[in-house]
Amino acid sequence: MATEVTEQPVQQDSGVRYAARLDQVSKSFGRPGTQQHVLDGITLDVAPGEFVCLLGASGCGKSTLLNLVAGLDRPSSGSIQTPGGRPALMFQEHALFPWLTAGRNIELALRLRGVPRAERRERAEGLLELVRLKGAHGKRVHELSGGMRQRVAMARALAQDSQLLLMDEPFAALDAITRDVLHEELTRIWAETGVSVLFVTHNVREAVRLGQRVILLSSRPGRIAREWTVDIPQPRRIEDAAVADLSVEITEQLRGEIRRHGQH
Amino acid sequence: MASTETRPESRPATKPDLAGLEAGLDALETPTTAKTPVGQLLRDKALPPVAAIALVLALWQLAYHFQLKPHYQLPSPGDVFGSLHTMWLQGTLLGYVWTSVSRGALGFLTSVVIGTPLGLLVARVAPVRAAIGPILSGLQSMPSVAWVPAAIIWFGLNDSTIYAVVLLGAVPSIANGLVSGIDQVPPLFLRAGRTIGATGPRGVRHVLLPAALPGYLAGLKQGWAFSWRSLMAAEIIATSPDLGAGLGQLLENARTNADMPGVLAAILLILIVGIGIELLLFRPVERRVLRGRGLLAGTR
Numbered sequence: 001m002a003t004e005v006t007e008q009p010v011q012q013d014s015g016v017r018y019a020a021r022l023d024q025v026s027k028s029f030g031r032p033g034t035q036q037h038v039l040d041g042i043t044l045d046v047a048p049g050e051f052v053c054l055l056g057a058s059g060c061g062k063s064t065l066l067n068l069v070a071g072l073d074r075p076s077s078g079s080i081q082t083p084g085g086r087p088a089l090m091f092q093e094h095a096l097f098p099w100l101t102a103g104r105n106i107e108l109a110l111r112l113r114g115v116p117r118a119e120r121r122e123r124a125e126g127l128l129e130l131v132r133l134k135g136a137h138g139k140r141v142h143e144l145s146g147g148m149r150q151r152v153a154m155a156r157a158l159a160q161d162s163q164l165l166l167m168d169e170p171f172a173a174l175d176a177i178t179r180d181v182l183h184e185e186l187t188r189i190w191a192e193t194g195v196s197v198l199f200v201t202h203n204v205r206e207a208v209r210l211g212q213r214v215i216l217l218s219s220r221p222g223r224i225a226r227e228w229t230v231d232i233p234q235p236r237r238i239e240d241a242a243v244a245d246l247s248v249e250i251t252e253q254l255r256g257e258i259r260r261h262g263q264h
Numbered sequence: 265m266a267s268t269e270t271r272p273e274s275r276p277a278t279k280p281d282l283a284g285l286e287a288g289l290d291a292l293e294t295p296t297t298a299k300t301p302v303g304q305l306l307r308d309k310a311l312p313p314v315a316a317i318a319l320v321l322a323l324w325q326l327a328y329h330f331q332l333k334p335h336y337q338l339p340s341p342g343d344v345f346g347s348l349h350t351m352w353l354q355g356t357l358l359g360y361v362w363t364s365v366s367r368g369a370l371g372f373l374t375s376v377v378i379g380t381p382l383g384l385l386v387a388r389v390a391p392v393r394a395a396i397g398p399i400l401s402g403l404q405s406m407p408s409v410a411w412v413p414a415a416i417i418w419f420g421l422n423d424s425t426i427y428a429v430v431l432l433g434a435v436p437s438i439a440n441g442l443v444s445g446i447d448q449v450p451p452l453f454l455r456a457g458r459t460i461g462a463t464g465p466r467g468v469r470h471v472l473l474p475a476a477l478p479g480y481l482a483g484l485k486q487g488w489a490f491s492w493r494s495l496m497a498a499e500i501i502a503t504s505p506d507l508g509a510g511l512g513q514l515l516e517n518a519r520t521n522a523d524m525p526g527v528l529a530a531i532l533l534i535l536i537v538g539i540g541i542e543l544l545l546f547r548p549v550e551r552r553v554l555r556g557r558g559l560l561a562g563t564r
């Protein structure tokens with residue numbers, strides 16, 4: 001494999017050895033008595049520059065977990081540390097503001113982070129170029145295709161200049177061809193920026209295609225069921241045999257987890 | 265290096281041109297919008313209302329011709345335009361219109377200044393909503409003409425009475441418009457705002473208010489309609505030589521003089537000003553906002 005071009009992420013050179021640390025994180029909803037235990041004892045480190053995929057069936061608590069890491073909600077118990085500041089978060093819906101142009105959406109994120117006005121325009125253009133949308137600054141959100149919107153959303157998330165990028169099934173609503181392209185873009189941007197990524201999906205192949213580590217969550221309550229290290233070198237393709245092989249193994253395990261719930 | 269080993273997976277040897285692929289996808293998927301030619305726009309937009317007005321005038325003329333009502337009760341369209349023409353020649357027409365429009369505008373703007381912070385408070389502070397939310401929506405369905413007698417007793421026959429009635433009519437609908445605009449903001453926007461640091465007052469300014477703008481504008485439009493209605497109710501009832509004469513007083517004076525063309529002329533003016541301000545002021549702003557957000561697609 002000596003001819004293989006591997007894109008290694010730039011390692012962050014900070015004193016802290018993790019981008020996120022979750023320690024025995026649990027989360028329940030509802031009043032005591034009729035409580036629903038969604039997450040139970042999640043312990044997880046994301047290393048600086050690491051790409052971790054969180055995999056699980058629908059409703060197992062993946063979004064809940066990301067919301068906790070993003071600080072949009074508080075865990076019922078346990079602790080979460082993100083030493084790199086407030087993480088950036090991307091949703092399945094682009095969540096861009098329709099009253100602003102693509103560029104202004106990015107500039108708003110820059111502004112809220114305290115970037116002086118004079119620099120904003122140029123940095124927004126730079127971020128748009130990073131997601132290969134040069135010239136889209138003045139476009140309204142509804143004038144963009146689904147894939148372009150997600151790329152603008154990615155640029156807005158990157159505008160936060162956070163050490164940690166949280167992604168909640170960001171490509172689930174896209175068609176397969178566009179998703180495939182965005183996988184490549186994300187891999188490239190991850191390698192170029194050295195950002196740590198915690199990527200949530202229910203798509204096994206997507207997880208194996210992207211992640212350095214794949215973590216399988218069980219359902220009700222969500223616990224870490226198993227974890228795989230993916231050492232297939234990047235750039236990978238979703239149709240690679242090695243990706244397929246590991247996906248088969250993980251899918252078996254995931255099905256087993258789901259089957260358990262039908263047995264009582 | 266010659267190697268007999270075959271790799272289990274066969275990957276295309278050339279590095280795919282990702283940028284080109286992406287540009288193709290973008291071009292294929294980006295919605296295209298074609299401009300409608302002006303001629304067609306005129307035909308589609310201007311013709312139907314003109315035709316409708318012509319039809320109404322024709323029916324009116326017919327009713328006059330066949331004396332559906334005696335002529336002193338139902339004058340012809342020509343008589344009414346004659347009455348307008350006379351007022352125009354006397355130079356009094358624009359005076360009536362201006363008096364009412366300036367009152368309406370001042371009352372409306374004051375209502376905006378009061379209704380906006382009120383709506384924001386009701387929408388954002390739960391106890392305030394519980395306390396005055398229902399009263400506010402109740403007030404909206406109250407016919408403001410009912411306030412006129414009370415206002416006359418409190419303030420006497422002067423401008424204060426007129427403005428009090430206008431405010432009582434317009435403030436609730438402006439505040440309610442903002443409340444429902446805020447209530448309809450998708451929670452996703454608020455969460456997205458919070459993750460990029462728009463919290464507290466910055467969240468209100470950069471996310472909540474712009475997101476609520478369409479609902480707020482609808483409230484403003486309705487607020488104007490209420491201002492105008494309340495103003496006319498007040499002007500018709502509160503007539504006094506001390507008060508500047510607006511369209512309501514014009515209408516009431518014509519009625520007491522049994523001047524039916526004058527009555528219909530006044531009604532026509534009230535209608536035209538009400539519709540005109542909505543069409544020239546509120547409609548373009550609202551359409552601009554909605555079009556900017558891609559919310560007008562398909563309706564053109």
Ligand SMILES: Nc1ncnc2c1ncn2[C@@H]1O[C@H](COP(=O)(O)OP(=O)(O)O)[C@@H](O)[C@H]1O
Nearest residue numbers: 029030038056057058059060061062063064065
């Ligand atoms: N705010 C909430 N209140 C009550 N239950 C919730 C709330 N948010 C999520 N849940 C429940 O938690 C479970 C996990 O939800 P979620 O994290 O959205 O799953 P996933 O993203 O893995 O599909 C679901 O059963 C859902 O009903």
Ligand SMILES: [Mg+2]
Nearest residue numbers: 062063064168
């Ligand atoms: Mg989810």
